[in-house]
Amino acid sequence: MQVEMKPVIRVEKTKNSKISQVDFSNLPFGKVYTDHMFICDYKDGQWQEPKVIPYQNISLDPSAKIFHYGQSVFEGMKAYKDKDGKVWLFRPLENQKRLNISSKRLAIPELPEEIFMEGLKELLKVDKNWIPQSEGSSLYIRPFVFASGNGFHASPADKYTFIIACSPSGSYFAGKVKVLIEQTYSRSANGGVGYAKAGGNYAGQFYPTQLAVDKGFQQVIWTDDTSHEYIEEAGAMNIFVRINDTLLTAPTSDRILDGVTRKSILDIANDMGIDVEVRKISVTELVEAAQNGSLKEMFGAGTAAVISPISGFGYQDKTFDIPELKNSYAEQFKKHITDIQYNRAQDKFGWRYEVK
Amino acid sequence: MQVEMKPVIRVEKTKNSKISQVDFSNLPFGKVYTDHMFICDYKDGQWQEPKVIPYQNISLDPSAKIFHYGQSVFEGMKAYKDKDGKVWLFRPLENQKRLNISSKRLAIPELPEEIFMEGLKELLKVDKNWIPQSEGSSLYIRPFVFASGNGFHASPADKYTFIIACSPSGSYFAGKVKVLIEQTYSRSANGGVGYAKAGGNYAGQFYPTQLAVDKGFQQVIWTDDTSHEYIEEAGAMNIFVRINDTLLTAPTSDRILDGVTRKSILDIANDMGIDVEVRKISVTELVEAAQNGSLKEMFGAGTAAVISPISGFGYQDKTFDIPELKNSYAEQFKKHITDIQYNRAQDKFGWRYEVK
Numbered sequence: 001m002q003v004e005m006k007p008v009i010r011v012e013k014t015k016n017s018k019i020s021q022v023d024f025s026n027l028p029f030g031k032v033y034t035d036h037m038f039i040c041d042y043k044d045g046q047w048q049e050p051k052v053i054p055y056q057n058i059s060l061d062p063s064a065k066i067f068h069y070g071q072s073v074f075e076g077m078k079a080y081k082d083k084d085g086k087v088w089l090f091r092p093l094e095n096q097k098r099l100n101i102s103s104k105r106l107a108i109p110e111l112p113e114e115i116f117m118e119g120l121k122e123l124l125k126v127d128k129n130w131i132p133q134s135e136g137s138s139l140y141i142r143p144f145v146f147a148s149g150n151g152f153h154a155s156p157a158d159k160y161t162f163i164i165a166c167s168p169s170g171s172y173f174a175g176k177v178k179v180l181i182e183q184t185y186s187r188s189a190n191g192g193v194g195y196a197k198a199g200g201n202y203a204g205q206f207y208p209t210q211l212a213v214d215k216g217f218q219q220v221i222w223t224d225d226t227s228h229e230y231i232e233e234a235g236a237m238n239i240f241v242r243i244n245d246t247l248l249t250a251p252t253s254d255r256i257l258d259g260v261t262r263k264s265i266l267d268i269a270n271d272m273g274i275d276v277e278v279r280k281i282s283v284t285e286l287v288e289a290a291q292n293g294s295l296k297e298m299f300g301a302g303t304a305a306v307i308s309p310i311s312g313f314g315y316q317d318k319t320f321d322i323p324e325l326k327n328s329y330a331e332q333f334k335k336h337i338t339d340i341q342y343n344r345a346q347d348k349f350g351w352r353y354e355v356k
Numbered sequence: 357m358q359v360e361m362k363p364v365i366r367v368e369k370t371k372n373s374k375i376s377q378v379d380f381s382n383l384p385f386g387k388v389y390t391d392h393m394f395i396c397d398y399k400d401g402q403w404q405e406p407k408v409i410p411y412q413n414i415s416l417d418p419s420a421k422i423f424h425y426g427q428s429v430f431e432g433m434k435a436y437k438d439k440d441g442k443v444w445l446f447r448p449l450e451n452q453k454r455l456n457i458s459s460k461r462l463a464i465p466e467l468p469e470e471i472f473m474e475g476l477k478e479l480l481k482v483d484k485n486w487i488p489q490s491e492g493s494s495l496y497i498r499p500f501v502f503a504s505g506n507g508f509h510a511s512p513a514d515k516y517t518f519i520i521a522c523s524p525s526g527s528y529f530a531g532k533v534k535v536l537i538e539q540t541y542s543r544s545a546n547g548g549v550g551y552a553k554a555g556g557n558y559a560g561q562f563y564p565t566q567l568a569v570d571k572g573f574q575q576v577i578w579t580d581d582t583s584h585e586y587i588e589e590a591g592a593m594n595i596f597v598r599i600n601d602t603l604l605t606a607p608t609s610d611r612i613l614d615g616v617t618r619k620s621i622l623d624i625a626n627d628m629g630i631d632v633e634v635r636k637i638s639v640t641e642l643v644e645a646a647q648n649g650s651l652k653e654m655f656g657a658g659t660a661a662v663i664s665p666i667s668g669f670g671y672q673d674k675t676f677d678i679p680e681l682k683n684s685y686a687e688q689f690k691k692h693i694t695d696i697q698y699n700r701a702q703d704k705f706g707w708r709y710e711v712k
Contacts, residue, residue: 030419033417033418061413062393062413062414062519063389066422066555067428068558069558070428070560071555071558072423072424106559106562142508144423150387152387152498154561154591154592155562163418165418169508172509185548186547186548188545190581191540192560193556193559193560198556199555200549200555200557202427203427203428203463203549204462204548206427206511206512207463210512225581225582228547
């Protein structure tokens with residue numbers, strides 16, 4: 001048998017835990033941070049010593065390329081605590097792989113799987129008490145890499161910093177979501193970086209989303225930038241549509257993020273015997289289905305929001321409501337996924353990953 | 357007459373100038389920074405006290421949104437010193453206006469003109485000795501704004517930091533440039549942020565540019581993301597083409613940056629009586645012109661590189677050389693613009709701006 005090699009993670013614990021100041025019964029999303037963070041720098045062509053250190057500020061030269069050229073990628077994950085206090089992750093290797101897919105497109109050096117996984121596990125062990133146990137709450141985990149090297153030349157940095165920070169969090173959206181199908185602005189280009197979790201993909205959505213919020217919607221559903229006729233994703237979520245009993249979602253592409261929740265839903269739906277079609281969905285088809293009553297459900301799927309039922313959508317100057325449905329696919333999938341995540345059900349797909 | 361109001365800029369000078377350590381006869385581009393920087397924070401819905409302070413590191417929480425969502429925009433400008441030691445800027449209000457156009461698209465609060473201009477002038481007065489006087493060198497000026505507020509929720513930050521940093525710099529490119537006309541990757545989407553100087557626009561270009569560099573080119577010429585048939589810009593430069601004696605450049609759009617050097621060239625060319633066409637340029641047309649000898653020149657135009665003659669372009673698997681031309685438009689425009697910038701010629705357009 002081959003010898004298994006693991007990177008040695010140096011751990012420096014805080015002397016001033018902030019945990020007693022946190023109201024765990026009333027957690028916002030992503031605003032409270034744990035006592036520690038995992039950090040690993042890249043310079044001289046290689047990743048340096050990985051460390052768990054007290055959560056602290058980062059000090060950067062004003063010419064650091066992150067400030068100028070948006071060279072950064074991130075991941076979103078969650079840790080769950082079951083009723084026995086055991087700690088679980090959901091398909092963490094999918095996030096680890098996708099981080100490197102994103103990094104490659106952004107000309108950021110890829111991070112070895114062992115550094116990602118061992119760093120993550122070590123951090124979760126040190127900050128185990130920060131993982132909420134109440135229903136609907138979890139520890140949101142944010143791995144990210146950014147260009148920390150300096151220079152005003154528009155070219156990749158020579159130094160990078162990888163960090164995992166954690167935030168005990170409540171839900172991302174409060175209640176149902178109304179979405180606007182975007183007809184003017186776009187999220188991503190053919191041949192662009194839309195499939196990557198690149199920082200710049202998000203900043204570009206803020207202004208059009210604000211315009212949608214001003215009109216009474218919470219999120220934008222992005223369409224292709226050529227014709228605005230095919231729905232793509234919602235920026236922080238992939239989108240599913242149920243027409244009669246068929247579940248539809250757009251295929252991943254260079255413009256659409258390959259969501260972990262999205263692919264888990266597809267596996268669950270297939271396993272449940274639901275008719276699934278992964279294909280382009282036109283706005284015309286969606287509007288027709290809303291008008292003739294065959295549009296039964298729409299929902300978003302992503303790590304932060306898990307599954308977000310959509311109560312209606314705006315298109316041009318019209319709004320289409322989607323009637324409430326009992327025993328909806330959205331409800332069933334959400335129960336199925338969260339039961340696996342919180343170790344309340346059998347895990348036939350092997351998605352649960354214990355941190356011990 | 358109305359009372360003119362100017363913001364009060366607090367100035368804190370360094371006690372340890374680094375200027376004696378700098379070799380001004382051998383300056384790289386954007387790697388050496390002056391003794392001071394201008395900084396102004398935004399919080400509680402307004403811009404705070406503007407200051408010139410010693411150039412120093414920035415300290416940020418790991419959850420600062422700049423690390424996660426690419427919410428940043430920048431500008432590029434230069435200051436020139438003439439033979440009498442007077443300091444000049446080139447059309448600075450164009451940069452100030454464009455910064456706010458970019459900011460608006462990225463959901464960043466706009467910065468009042470007076471803070472930008474007074475901060476810039478104050479900084480240049482304090483760091484006047486850092487402005488190189490030698491031909492081809494100048495003080496590169498980098499105004500930028502980034503999201504300094506915290507949170508893992510994908511939404512605009514509640515705090516921002518505006519900084520102007522300066523770097524005495526030599527030329528951006530060494531010699532002529534060979535470009536690859538991109539047929540796979542794209543820089544920007546219809547309805548996207550391509551017209552803004554948004555950080556994320558640059559990071560997305562690094563990987564395709566590396567692939568082009570591996571093939572022997574220095575830069576990529578981006579094409580439209582729908583058909584890859586129309587040339588757009590080169591990422592750090594707008595592109596001009598001369599076919600016979602006609603000067604061509606693509607119209608600005610939501611995908612193409614409205615370059616200050618670009619529009620200055622159009623004004624100069626019109627003034628010189630050159631035939632100018634601002635219209636879509638197809639790759640087919642460019643290849644045909646290269647083959648039949650009517651393609652006389654190609655060059656890039658931008659603040660960092662001023663004017664960069666292009667010696668040839670790659671398209672699919674072929675390379676097309678552009679023969680050297682005496683008294684080229686590129687040379688004439690470069691002389692015209694730099695003569696204005698260094699106060700060596702009459703400034704009939706009123707572009708020069710003295711800092712005193």
